[in-house]
Each structure stands twice: as C-alpha cells, then as structure tokens.
Amino acid sequence: MTSPAGIPPTGGGTGEQQRPRLLAVTACPTGIAHTYMAAEKLSQAAERLGVDMKVETQGSIGSENVLTDNDVSTADGVIVAADKDVDLSRFAGKRIVKVGVAEGIHHPERLIEQVRTAPVHGGGAKAGTGAGANGPAGPVSLGSGGKERGIAYKALMNGVSYMIPFVVVGGLLIAISLSLGGHTDPSGGLVIPKGSFWMDVNNIGVIGFQLMVPILSGYIAYAIGDRPALVPGMIGGWIANTGSLYDSEAGAGFIGAIVTGFLAGYLVLWIKKVEVPKFVRPIMPIIVIPIVATTALGLFFIYVIGKPISWVFEHLTDWLGGMTGTSAVLLGAILGLMIAFDMGGPVNKTAFLFGAGLIATGNQEVMGMCAAAIPVMPLGQGVATLIRRRLYTEQERETGLASLFMGLFGISEGAIPFAAARPAQVIPANMLGGAVAGAVAGLAGVEDAVPHGGPIVAVLGAVSGVPMFFVAVALGTAVTALTTVALIDLGERRRKEQSPAGAPDAAGGSAARQREFALAGAGAGVGAGTGTAAAPSVAADTAASGGTEPASDGDVLSGYLTARTVKVRLDAGDKEAAIREMAGLLAATGKVADVEALVATALRREEQGTTGLGEEIAIPHAKTDAVTGPVVAFARSAEGVEWGSLDGTKARLIFMICVPEAAAGDEHLRILALLSRKLVDAEFRERLLAAPDGTAVLDVLREIR
Numbered sequence: 001m002t003s004p005a006g007i008p009p010t011g012g013g014t015g016e017q018q019r020p021r022l023l024a025v026t027a028c029p030t031g032i033a034h035t036y037m038a039a040e041k042l043s044q045a046a047e048r049l050g051v052d053m054k055v056e057t058q059g060s061i062g063s064e065n066v067l068t069d070n071d072v073s074t075a076d077g078v079i080v081a082a083d084k085d086v087d088l089s090r091f092a093g094k095r096i097v098k099v100g101v102a103e104g105i106h107h108p109e110r111l112i113e114q115v116r117t118a119p120v121h122g123g124g125a126k127a128g129t130g131a132g133a134n135g136p137a138g139p140v141s142l143g144s145g146g147k148e149r150g151i152a153y154k155a156l157m158n159g160v161s162y163m164i165p166f167v168v169v170g171g172l173l174i175a176i177s178l179s180l181g182g183h184t185d186p187s188g189g190l191v192i193p194k195g196s197f198w199m200d201v202n203n204i205g206v207i208g209f210q211l212m213v214p215i216l217s218g219y220i221a222y223a224i225g226d227r228p229a230l231v232p233g234m235i236g237g238w239i240a241n242t243g244s245l246y247d248s249e250a251g252a253g254f255i256g257a258i259v260t261g262f263l264a265g266y267l268v269l270w271i272k273k274v275e276v277p278k279f280v281r282p283i284m285p286i287i288v289i290p291i292v293a294t295t296a297l298g299l300f301f302i303y304v305i306g307k308p309i310s311w312v313f314e315h316l317t318d319w320l321g322g323m324t325g326t327s328a329v330l331l332g333a334i335l336g337l338m339i340a341f342d343m344g345g346p347v348n349k350t351a352f353l354f355g356a357g358l359i360a361t362g363n364q365e366v367m368g369m370c371a372a373a374i375p376v377m378p379l380g381q382g383v384a385t386l387i388r389r390r391l392y393t394e395q396e397r398e399t400g401l402a403s404l405f406m407g408l409f410g411i412s413e414g415a416i417p418f419a420a421a422r423p424a425q426v427i428p429a430n431m432l433g434g435a436v437a438g439a440v441a442g443l444a445g446v447e448d449a450v451p452h453g454g455p456i457v458a459v460l461g462a463v464s465g466v467p468m469f470f471v472a473v474a475l476g477t478a479v480t481a482l483t484t485v486a487l488i489d490l491g492e493r494r495r496k497e498q499s500p501a502g503a504p505d506a507a508g509g510s511a512a513r514q515r516e517f518a519l520a521g522a523g524a525g526v527g528a529g530t531g532t533a534a535a536p537s538v539a540a541d542t543a544a545s546g547g548t549e550p551a552s553d554g555d556v557l558s559g560y561l562t563a564r565t566v567k568v569r570l571d572a573g574d575k576e577a578a579i580r581e582m583a584g585l586l587a588a589t590g591k592v593a594d595v596e597a598l599v600a601t602a603l604r605r606e607e608q609g610t611t612g613l614g615e616e617i618a619i620p621h622a623k624t625d626a627v628t629g630p631v632v633a634f635a636r637s638a639e640g641v642e643w644g645s646l647d648g649t650k651a652r653l654i655f656m657i658c659v660p661e662a663a664a665g666d667e668h669l670r671i672l673a674l675l676s677r678k679l680v681d682a683e684f685r686e687r688l689l690a691a692p693d694g695t696a697v698l699d700v701l702r703e704i705r
Contacts, residue, residue, distance in 0.1 A: 035101065036057060045108035081103055092121055106614075161219075162216070220233060232268065240256030241253060246305075263300075331442055336439065337434055365446070367449075367450075384400070409456045450462040557704060570641070574641060578637070612643030612644050619657065623659055632655060632657050635656075684700070688700045
C-alpha cells in the first residue's frame with residue numbers, strides 16, 4: 001500500500017496503513033540559522049503530507065535529536081540537507097536524497113517525494129541523476145547541487161582547511177629551529193648542526209611540510225568522493241610532491257596536489273557508478289575502490305603528468321642559463337615571478353636551484369635576487385590579512401600571523417593556504433610582488449652567499465647590500481599585499497554588480513565563501529502591503545519614557561530583547577548602516593562597552609557568510625567582548641535592506657544578537673535556534689510586519705518560545 005506521500009512504508013504486514021517513516025539531517029558550515037530553519041521546514045512538510053519524520057540537526061552546539069540505530073533500521077528513507085560533510089555510512093541500505101541546506105528550507109515537500117525513487121546508499125538501486133549523484137552506491141543530489149563550480153570550490157576549501165595546521169606547525173617549528181640553532185654556511189645555506197636538539201625540532205617541522213601537500217590532495221578528494229577517495233588522494237598528493245618518482249628534480253608542489261585531489265575524487269565517483277555483482281559491493285569502498293583508484297592515479301601521474309613537469313624543469317633551467325648576461329633588472333624580475341608562482345613547485349625550484357648553483361661560481365647576485373623574492377609571498381599575504389581584516393575569516397587571520405613569522409625566515413610555503421584558497425587573486429599578486437623584489441635586488445646588486453632567503457639571512461650576515469635588500473623585500477611585500485586586497489575587492493564588486501539576485505558563483509575569495517555559507521534559496525517573499533511604512537519608532541518612544549518596563553511584562557528571549565531594543569522603522573538603507581543603527585539600539589541597554597568594536601565584529605561575521613536568510617529576514621550576530629552581556633535588537637525596514645540573500649529579497653525583519661566571548665556557546669545558539677524556527681512560519685512573519693506599533697511588535701515577539 002502506498003502512503004499519502006507516495007512512499008511505501010516499511011514494516012508492512014498488518015492490515016492497517018502505516019505512516020511512512022523518514023529521517024533527516026540538516027547542517028550548514030556555520031551551524032546556526034539555516035540548520036534549524038531547514039529542520040523546521042522539513043518537519044512541517046512531513047506533518048502536512050502524513051509522514052512521520054525525525055530530524056537531526058548538526059550545528060555548532062553539536063548534534064541534537066541524534067538519530068539512533070533503531071531510528072535508522074525502521075526508516076523508509078533519509079533526507080540529508082547539508083552544506084558540509086555528513087557521514088552517510090550509518091544509512092547503508094536506505095534510500096537517500098542529499099541536497100544543500102537551502103533545498104530543505106525552500107522545497108521540503110519535493111524532497112519528501114524524491115525519497116521514493118532515490119537510490120539505496122551502499123546498495124544496488126539505480127543511480128540518481130543529479131549532479132554529484134554517487135551512482136549505484138550513493139545518494140542522489142538535487143537542487144543546490146548541479147553546479148560543478150560550487151562543488152569544486154567546496155572541495156578545494158575542504159582541502160585547504162585541513163592543510164593549514166600542517167603549514168603552520170611545520171613552518172613555525174622550522175623557523176624556530178633555524179633562528180635558535182642555525183648558522184650560515186656558504187655551501188649549505190642556513191645550517192643546523194647534525195645530532196643537535198634543534199636539528200630534531202627542524203626534522204619534526206619538515207615532516208609537517210612533507211605531509212602538507214598530501215593532506216591538501218587527500219581532503220579535496222574526500223570532499224568529492226567520500227572515504228574511498230581519501231587514500232588515493234593522499235598517495236597521489238605524495239607522488240605529485242616527490243619529483244624523483246618521475247625523474248624531476250622538483251615535485252609539482254601544491255598545484256600538483258590540487259590536480260591529484262580532483263582527479264582522485266572524480267575517479268572514485270566514476271568507479272562507484274560501475275555495476276558490480278552483489279557479493280562484491282561490501283568490499284568496494286574499503287578494498288576495491290581505494291586500490292584501483294590509487295594505482296590508476298599514481299601510474300597516470302608518474303607516466304603522463306610527471307614527464308611534462310620534468311621537461312619544464314629541465315628547459316626552464318637551460319633558458320635561465322642563457323639569460324645570465326642580460327639585464328640584472330630583467331633577470332631579477334623573471335626570477336621573482338618564478339619564485340612566487342608555485343612556492344615549492346617545479347617553477348619555484350628551478351629559479352632557486354639556478355641561483356644556488358651560481359654561488360659556487362662566484363656569482364652571488366642571482367641568489368640575492370631570489371633571496372629578496374622568497375619572503376615576499378608569506379609576508380605580503382600576512383600583511384593583507386592585517387590591512388583588510390574584513391576580507392578574511394578568523395582562521396585565515398590567524399594563518400596570516402603565522403605566515404608573517406614564516407616569511408621572516410624565508411619559508412615561502414606560509415602563503416600556500418592563501419594561494420590554494422584564492423588562486424585567481426593570490427598567485428598574480430604574489431608574482432607581481434616577487435618580480436618587484438627581484439628586480440630591485442638586481443638593480444641594487446644585492447648578493448647572497450648562502451642558498452636561502454628572507455630577512456634571516458641578512459640578519460645572520462650572509463647578504464651584502466643589506467639596506468637595499470630590505471628595501472626590495474618591503475616593496476615586494478607592499479605590492480603583494482595591496483594587489484591581493486585590490487583583486488579581492490574587485491571580485492566583491494563584480495559579484496554585487498553581476499549577481500543582484502544572489503546567483504551563486506562559487507569561485508574566488510571571500511565572496512564565494514559567503515555564498516557557500518549563505519544558502520537561503522528562492523523562498524516566497526512576504527509582507528507586501530502590510531502597511532509598515534507609517535509605523536512609528538518604538539525605540540524613540542521607549543527612550544522618551546526611560547525604557548525601564550519590567551522584564552516579565554515587556555521583555556522577550558529571556559529578557560535580552562526589550563522595548564528599548566526594538567525599532568519599528570529602520571532608517572538605514574544599506575547593510576553596514578543598518579548594523580550601526582542597531583548597535584546604537586543595543587548601546588541604550590548599557591551593555592555595550594565599545595560600539596565601534598561591536599560593529600566591526602558584526603561586519604567581519606558578514607564577510608564569513610551573509611546572515612541574510614531569505615524571505616526578507618536577516619539575523620546579524622556577533623561574539624565579542626565589546627558587550628558585557630547577551631543583548632538582542634529587532635528592527636523593521638519599510639523599504640528593505642540589501643543583505644545578500646540568495647533569494648534576492650531585501651531584509652525587512654532584522655534581528656541582531658550580540659554576546660560576550662565567554663557566553664558565546666549554548667546561549668548564543670539557543671537564541672538563534674529559537675528565532676530561526678519561529679521565523680519559518682509565514683503567518684508569524686506577516687503579523688510581525690503588520691504590527692502597528694512597538695507594543696504590538698513585542699506582543700508578537702513574545703510568541704517565541
């Protein structure tokens with residue numbers, strides 16, 4: 001017998017029609033509003049369609065309403081509405097629909113209908129058809145999938161996020177060991193005595209750097225092909241970084257790792273689509289797929305991709321050898337471009353080894369050009385995170401500080417996380433700065449007696465022409481930093497001009513990350529004709545009366561939102577002005593110690609991902625010690641404020657939540673969850689927009705429980 005939703009229920013055998021039982025998992029990268037809105041929408045749709053549904057939310061507070069083994073065993077199907085990796089192995093043998101979280105918010109009924117024909121995860125059902133469908137062994141992907149650029153960018157960022165700790169730990173250990181245990185040696189650069197304590201510290205750091213490239217490759221592959229892709233991705237990355245395996249003096253570096261990561265991920269997806277006998281299926285993900293993919297990818301890189309890399313290395317070396325008699329400025333610029341291009345890859349290594357090889361012939365000027373260019377990339381990217389902090393996430397800002405430190409010790413790999421995340425903006429900026437540093441060093445005749453670079457070699461006395469060496473480094477760093485910021489800003493402006501409705505473009509910079517994080521799709525707009533334009537300002541009324549009404553009478557959300565923090569008509573016309581105006585509302589509570597710091601924190605949060613949820617809602621929030629206690633403000637905008645929501649609607653209902661760092665855990669997320677769940681109710685939003693004055697607004701808001 002078929003259920004009201006068209007899903008054949010499990011456990012038949014009784015004479016009664018059973019309601020189908022579905023499970024769902026919702027999650028988004030920031031783990032806040034979208035997670036709970038999708039959960040509420042799915043639950044409401046299931047109730048309307050006569051389906052029993054249990055929804056697990058995976059937010060920053062952790063997993064809630066966790067699905068048990070019994071839940072899974074009795075379920076007819078599973079909906080995964082998530083924009084981050086969710087472990088699907090526990091759903092083996094179940095029909096799965098896998099989509100982005102926005103689909104859960106805006107098309108819950110469609111997802112419930114799709115479960116009926118979705119493929120069985122880990123089984124032999126027919127393949128799904130959506131982009132990103134994993135074929136016979138995986139879930140069907142719909143809706144917010146289908147855009148390969150978005151999938152690719154998400155995979156790239158997954159690899160970068162796992163790589164960053166290896167870059168930071170490895171780079172800092174190497175830098176510390178060189179600074180405290182190293183000395184200059186004309187034949188070996190900065191040398192640490194063998195068998196010493198600092199050599200052991202250096203070796204540990206080197207291991208971190210050796211693992212960095214395979215980790216990048218492995219987790220790119222993992223994001224595309226799930227666990228079976230992890231091993232081929234990591235081994236492929238190791239092969240890419242080991243030039244001796246394909247007769248090259250230098251490995252392919254992080255660029256090679258990106259290539260092997262994507263090759264491994266999509267190769268695994270392709271293998272998953274191959275029909276195999278039923279008895280083979282259980283060993284496919286743990287034996288067959290990893291072995292076949294690893295062998296195929298490894299041999300392909302060694303025999304096909306590796307040969308051109310070796311050829312490039314050899315011919316670049318010959319080409320540089322023919323330029324030794326040309327202009328020093330031109331040679332310095334070319335070497336700077338090469339040093340900055342791939343940071344440890346074949347082009348970088350060609351330039352470095354060319355300069356190092358000439359030291360023994362008495363020509364130390366070429367190494368001087370290289371030495372000036374080597375620190376420019378990590379220093380420039382570190383400076384960029386300081387001068388335009390709003391363009392970077394908190395993790396990127398922390399990585400920027402480590403990058404600055406590595407740059408001082410000539411460790412160019414400190415810039416790799418930035419180049420991997422935003423290659424279109426960062427690599428050209430690095431190359432331009434490197435060219436400037438190399439050209440200035442060549443013009444000034446800077447010499448370096450050891451095969452190493454960065455300010456450390458000048459401090460230790462290996463550089464002649466020290467003042468101009470530092471001038472070259474400083475100019476190159478400034479050019480890289482300013483160019484990086486300009487290119488990212490340009491990308492932001494183009495996105496705003498070309499995508500007024502928020503069409504996703506998941507490539508490049510913080511704008512792409514913002515769109516990835518803010519997947520609130522095309523929901524129906526609300527509130528037309530509600531008459532809010534003539535509504536008076538409750539904030540002004542409250543200020544006139546002192547705003548001291550009792551908490552039990554006028555407060556909402558545990559007393560964090562009061563009549564004093566409500567404004568019926570927002571004056572601001574853009575996002576930044578709206579945040580400033582609402583910060584002023586919060587300041588009236590006496591709990592804001594620094595309004596400017598509060599505004600800056602809220603704006604940085606917007607750079608990580610828009611808080612515009614669609615359906616004319618925005619919930620900006622900030623965790624900062626600029627406030628002394630949790631506070632919430634609410635304002636309505638008659639005209640609406642452009643908030644970057646992907647459904648193209650302007651925000652008319654705006655809540656601002658601010659909590660001190662020490663209270664930024666459960667309470668912060670509890671408030672967001674309560675708001676998100678209530679705001680999915682269109683009738684609630686209509687009444688909130690139509691409320692004629694501040695008292696009526698508070699009456700509506702008191703329904704939030």
